[in-house]
């Protein structure tokens with residue numbers, strides 16, 4: 124960063140500076156006359172000497188990266204073009220500018236010390252108004268960025284909580300949610316039922332019709348389950364061909380009825396590899412377990428799993444408890 128002269132001695136005028144737009148004030152031009160104009164070689168960084176300063180780009184282009192020291196930096200880089208300014212917030216905060224400002228190409232900047240900016244604000248309503256406009260624009264842009272990030276975060280969170288093949292919740296979701304649902308049930312003293320189901324002879328289905336047809340069958344099974352539940356129930360893919368249904372506030376008799384209904388719909392659901400040739404129906408074995416006093420998630424899952432194996436042993440395509 125090399126000082127090449129002063130603003131008065133340069134070929135630039137106050138009209139080149141967006142912050143001073145519509146301010147026709149001779150006094151301001153005079154106040155800026157002695158401000159340094161510096162040149163930055165491409166790739167070099169502004170040395171702000173830990174001061175609050177306003178930089179206005181006169182020529183070239185700058186990249187501004189948010190503060191890299193306070194842990195808030197996330198790689199967002201803004202591009203600054205001629206006439207635009209950097210550092211107005213640090214001047215208003217009277218704090219050193221912690222953003223990293225570097226030249227994308229050979230650039231010239233006007234450097235205005237923080238104290239002078241304050242003096243100019245006292246002198247000119249126009250400057251104060253322009254600064255407010257600029258800050259309001261920055262706040263709006265920052266809010267929009269935040270909203271976009273929130274949406275993206277939510278999108279990735281959902282992606283990590285859902286199974287790619289069936290779209291159902293996955294094991295990660297269950298690890299997070301089942302303990303919470305169990306804690307709520309224990310606290311409120313309401314019943315909670317867990318249904319574990321495993322597709323029958325699925326290895327044979329895969330071996331006979333191919334793995335892609337197996338995937339279709341799994342999707343069909345997920346559809347049967349997901350569409351047959353109340354909005355307050357949850358369905359997820361527990362593992363390979365094992366699915367799970369969580370029924371909060373559901374007593375045993377009702378849970379058994381729900382499981383029977385799912386079992387019937389499963390054996391009746393059509394499965395299509397393509398639209399011409401429907402594949403054989405699939406069935407599943409269902410195990411129902413009720414949350415008992417002192418039970419945690421592992422114990423409840425183990426109980427549902429044991430019930431599901433009883434359904435397998437009992438001949439499959441059935442519900443056991």
Ligand SMILES: Nc1nc2c(ncn2[C@@H]2O[C@H](COP(=O)(O)OP(=O)(O)OP(=O)(O)O)[C@@H](O)[C@H]2O)c(=O)[nH]1
Pocket residue numbers: 288321322323324325326327329333334335336337338341362363364435439
């Ligand atoms: N197509 C497909 N198959 C899967 C997927 N996940 C697990 N499987 C298959 O599911 C089959 C499960 O087989 P087993 O555990 O032997 O059980 P099964 O043949 O269903 O027999 P039973 O459970 O005793 O009725 C295996 O062949 C797995 O490859 C998947 O995402 N897609």
